[in-house]
Amino acid sequence: VASSTRGDIRRVAAEAGVSTATVSRVLSGRGPASAGAAQKVRSAAAKLDYLPNASASSLRTDRSMIIGVLVPNLANPVFLPFLRAVEQMAQRRGYSVIVADTQHSDRIEAQQLDRLSAQRVDGLIMAGRPRNPARVGRWRRDGLPVTDPYTFAAEAGFPLESLASGAIGQVCRDLADFGHTRIGYLTRGAGSRATFGHRWELIGEVCRSLAIELDRVTLGVDTRPGPGDLRQLAGRLEALVHAPHGPTVLWSNSHVLAPVVLEALALAHIDLPGDCSFVTFGDSPWAAAYRPSISVIESDMSAVAEAMTAALLHRLGSLDIPPVPRLTEDRYIARESVGPAPNRRAG
Amino acid sequence: VASSTRGDIRRVAAEAGVSTATVSRVLSGRGPASAGAAQKVRSAAAKLDYLPNASASSLRTDRSMIIGVLVPNLANPVFLPFLRAVEQMAQRRGYSVIVADTQHSDRIEAQQLDRLSAQRVDGLIMAGRPRNPARVGRWRRDGLPVTDPYTFAAEAGFPLESLASGAIGQVCRDLADFGHTRIGYLTRGAGSRATFGHRWELIGEVCRSLAIELDRVTLGVDTRPGPGDLRQLAGRLEALVHAPHGPTVLWSNSHVLAPVVLEALALAHIDLPGDCSFVTFGDSPWAAAYRPSISVIESDMSAVAEAMTAALLHRLGSLDIPPVPRLTEDRYIARESVGPAPNRRAG
DNA sequence: TTGTAGGCGTTATCAA
DNA sequence: TTGATAACGCCTACAA
Numbered sequence: 194v195a196s197s198t199r200g201d202i203r204r205v206a207a208e209a210g211v212s213t214a215t216v217s218r219v220l221s222g223r224g225p226a227s228a229g230a231a232q233k234v235r236s237a238a239a240k241l242d243y244l245p246n247a248s249a250s251s252l253r254t255d256r257s258m259i260i261g262v263l264v265p266n267l268a269n270p271v272f273l274p275f276l277r278a279v280e281q282m283a284q285r286r287g288y289s290v291i292v293a294d295t296q297h298s299d300r301i302e303a304q305q306l307d308r309l310s311a312q313r314v315d316g317l318i319m320a321g322r323p324r325n326p327a328r329v330g331r332w333r334r335d336g337l338p339v340t341d342p343y344t345f346a347a348e349a350g351f352p353l354e355s356l357a358s359g360a361i362g363q364v365c366r367d368l369a370d371f372g373h374t375r376i377g378y379l380t381r382g383a384g385s386r387a388t389f390g391h392r393w394e395l396i397g398e399v400c401r402s403l404a405i406e407l408d409r410v411t412l413g414v415d416t417r418p419g420p421g422d423l424r425q426l427a428g429r430l431e432a433l434v435h436a437p438h439g440p441t442v443l444w445s446n447s448h449v450l451a452p453v454v455l456e457a458l459a460l461a462h463i464d465l466p467g468d469c470s471f472v473t474f475g476d477s478p479w480a481a482a483y484r485p486s487i488s489v490i491e492s493d494m495s496a497v498a499e500a501m502t503a504a505l506l507h508r509l510g511s512l513d514i515p516p517v518p519r520l521t522e523d524r525y526i527a528r529e530s531v532g533p534a535p536n537r538r539a540g
Numbered sequence: 541v542a543s544s545t546r547g548d549i550r551r552v553a554a555e556a557g558v559s560t561a562t563v564s565r566v567l568s569g570r571g572p573a574s575a576g577a578a579q580k581v582r583s584a585a586a587k588l589d590y591l592p593n594a595s596a597s598s599l600r601t602d603r604s605m606i607i608g609v610l611v612p613n614l615a616n617p618v619f620l621p622f623l624r625a626v627e628q629m630a631q632r633r634g635y636s637v638i639v640a641d642t643q644h645s646d647r648i649e650a651q652q653l654d655r656l657s658a659q660r661v662d663g664l665i666m667a668g669r670p671r672n673p674a675r676v677g678r679w680r681r682d683g684l685p686v687t688d689p690y691t692f693a694a695e696a697g698f699p700l701e702s703l704a705s706g707a708i709g710q711v712c713r714d715l716a717d718f719g720h721t722r723i724g725y726l727t728r729g730a731g732s733r734a735t736f737g738h739r740w741e742l743i744g745e746v747c748r749s750l751a752i753e754l755d756r757v758t759l760g761v762d763t764r765p766g767p768g769d770l771r772q773l774a775g776r777l778e779a780l781v782h783a784p785h786g787p788t789v790l791w792s793n794s795h796v797l798a799p800v801v802l803e804a805l806a807l808a809h810i811d812l813p814g815d816c817s818f819v820t821f822g823d824s825p826w827a828a829a830y831r832p833s834i835s836v837i838e839s840d841m842s843a844v845a846e847a848m849t850a851a852l853l854h855r856l857g858s859l860d861i862p863p864v865p866r867l868t869e870d871r872y873i874a875r876e877s878v879g880p881a882p883n884r885r886a887g
Numbered sequence: 888t889t890g891t892a893g894g895c896g897t898t899a900t901c902a903a
Numbered sequence: 904t905t906g907a908t909a910a911c912g913c914c915t916a917c918a919a
Contacts, residue, residue: 276614595912
């Protein structure tokens with residue numbers, strides 16, 4: 194199974210006519226080496242297509258040159274920019290990235306963390322909140338760099354709430370200006386409360402100050418609903434929107450939820466923004482292409498991921514200058530799906 | 541930087557009052573061990589929170605328990621289901637997954653492959669075609685399992701062309717039935733020709749047999765175009781569609797291209813399917829939610845990824861029964877965006 | 888069923 | 904500036 198033709202350091206040393214110590218020094222760049230020796234070593238290494246065995250190196254140096262990324266759910270596209278940013282940053286610095294999907298399961302999270310621990314990753318980046326924070330607490334105590342977006346942003350002086358508050362305020366004011374007084378906040382299930390709790394709190398706060406009524410609507414739908422589920426959802430939304438004191442705005446908690454809701458709304462012949470305005474967290478070309486185009490709050494996860502990774506690499510000593518976390522505030526992109534509140538006859 | 545409190549095998553052996561060999565045998569499950577010894581070892585290991593050092597184990601056994609995934613471009617969401625499937629399959633079998641983004645760059649691909657090689661990954665799964673096949677050729681010669689979707693599917697007896705041909709035939713016949721005779725096949729740039737070459741060939745073949753004219757239209761647009769780019773694209777599409785003998789169908793090569801084109805079409809006031817029908821490769825809830833809903837060809841990358849990973853793990857001896865590759869054919873989902881060909885006055 | 892001991896490939900120490 | 908050598912933590916003949 195293992196590579197067979199790939200030589201080891203001794204072969205290179207023999208080929209170059211030097212000792213293994215010299216080869217190591219030259220190739221790792223640590224320790225002195227004469228120009229002549231370096232030359233001989235390099236050409237020997239190239240000739241034998243030699244690559245130092247990372248396991249041996251890790252064992253000896255106690256640095257695996259691997260960082261782990263723990264993702265709550267790899268099915269959710271919001272984590273892709275995040276993962277990409279981490280990988281790119283790490284790759285540039287010579288680190289490999291092990292991706293571990295938790296699948297929203299406590300058991301699997303434990304397993305993945307053990308595996309990462311066994312691999313002796315040099316650091317751990319979490320794309321969301323861990324299911325069991327106590328478990329990663331141990332890592333921290335062992336001195337291993339561990340970060341998640343929430344604590345990272347908070348420690349950097351830009352808590353995620355602060356990044357979100359501006360855009361959320363804009364949305365609410367925009368809605369108020371259009372005469373809306375009742376918002377229905379749509380979530381997939383109860384679980385999302387934990388992850389995006391700060392959003393809910395923030396919106397609630399702003400709404401209170403603007404005398405807007407805010408209600409949470411748990412949809413409990415799948416990301417790929419069948420025709421039946423969709424019909425049912427359509428019925429539910431129709432009843433909701435056409436109720437005497439129903440919301441005149443639907444605010445989707447996540448980008449994956451949005452298209453499902455939109456399809457149901459279309460099925461229920463609810464006109465946007467005529468019958469009801471619509472906003473969602475998370476932008477994409479599809480939201481812009483939709484007619485009416487969908488107003489969104491865009492948050493740049495890749496900026497957060499980049500900053501987290503840079504900070505982590507810096508702690509590992511692989512980034513000389515301490516990175517200045519450059520987190521971008523969430524942005525409200527007003528489009529056509531938000532408009533004047535409909536006149537709705539009460540009772 | 542490294543974990544400090546985590547004990548090594550000797551500590552566990554001392555704690556359990558046995559030799560390190562016994563600890564290894566018990567915890568790895570290889571070799572004999574009495575029930576009593578196993579009991580003592582397990583509780584000692586639990587007490588010390590011991591996890592065998594993977595680097596040491598790799599070094600000794602020449603198996604890293606890591607598989608690498610080479611992705612052409614982590615920004616493209618089509619690779620997410622693929623990556624997820626690989627990770628899940630691997631994780632269940634005790635393997636970690638290193639994800640390596642090539643960023644469509646030859647230099648980075650070489651770097652990533654070297655890194656994976658240095659980590660002595662037990663296998664390599666490529667999500668797309670490598671930029672430089674010769675490089676992975678070496679891996680194969682060294683006896684390392686390497687697969688990509690194209691050769692895997694072909695070797696499994698279900699070449700990707702065969703998986704795609706049914707759906708493509710259906711689309712073409714559907715279009716012919718609606719009276720279409722001219723198709724514009726939209727691609728982002730010249731690069732996509734290599735990756736999805738087989739699609740183009742297949743469509744061409746079917747179109748010839750149905751006397752449909754097929755033209756390739758290279759858009760050269762970004763995935764997040766600015767307003768100016770969009771206007772320009774709109775102009776171009778308008779001219780294309782309203783030309784005397786312009787296409788009456790636009791067929792998008794990829795799911796990331798589709799929304800951009802749709803937005804441009806909306807900008808140009810081109811009515812779907814009134815002025816022009818529209819199909820795209822790749823499904824998503826947004827395609828279903830769009831009005832008119834978008835006809836798509838859905839291909840299940842995760843099924844391919846799962847089969848590839850299963851086969852690879854089997855080769856590594858971690859899967860007892862040889863997996864039967866269960867590849868699903870591409871599926872044509874007819875929706876509203878495909879309709880009767882418009883009557884277009886010539887010249 | 889158990890323990891002893893050698894070595895996997897690399898790097899850091901130390902003496903030359 | 905170089906080379907000999909001793910670990911790093913684990914696994915596995917082999918001997919008991």
